[in-house]
Amino acid sequence: xxxxxxxxxxxxxxxxxxxxxxxxxxxxxxxxxxxxxxxxxxxxxxxxxxxxxxxxxxxxxxxxxxxxxxxxxxxxxxxxxxxxxxxxxxxxxxxxxxxxxxxxxx
Numbered sequence: 756x757x758x759x760x761x762x763x764x765x766x767x768x769x770x771x772x773x774x775x776x777x778x779x780x781x782x783x784x785x786x787x788x789x790x791x792x793x794x795x796x797x798x799x800x801x802x803x804x805x806x807x808x809x810x811x812x813x814x815x816x817x818x819x820x821x822x823x824x825x826x827x828x829x830x831x832x833x834x835x836x837x838x839x840x841x842x843x844x845x846x847x848x849x850x851x852x853x854x855x856x857x858x859x860x861x
Contacts, residue, residue, distance in 0.1 A: 758856065761804035761813055765820025767797035772825040773832075812859045819852040 771793035777786040797817075805813045823845055829835035 757804045757807045760800040764801035768821035769824030
């Protein structure tokens with residue numbers, strides 16, 4: 756169950772990362788409230804995952820999911836460039852998350 760909480764937290768972090776820009780430096784009230792709510796929503800399941808998954812592993816996987824999701828959405832939604840270097844970085848992050856799962860009990 757801890758890994759389900761961790762994946763949920765990572766997916767919520769992706770949503771949170773996408774909610775930051777519309778706040779326009781936290782000057783728009785409704786987007787700012789949504790952004791803060793998503794931040795809390797992302798961190799809460801992370802804390803549940805950390806009950807049995809080591810903190811370092813949980814945080815690294817959380818950030819890895821967030822990074823891959825944010826880059827993927829940036830490419831799809833914002834037409835960010837997808838270079839060989841970015842693809843390589845994404846592959847390394849995904850491999851690291853998979854390896855962390857394979858070698859961590861919980």
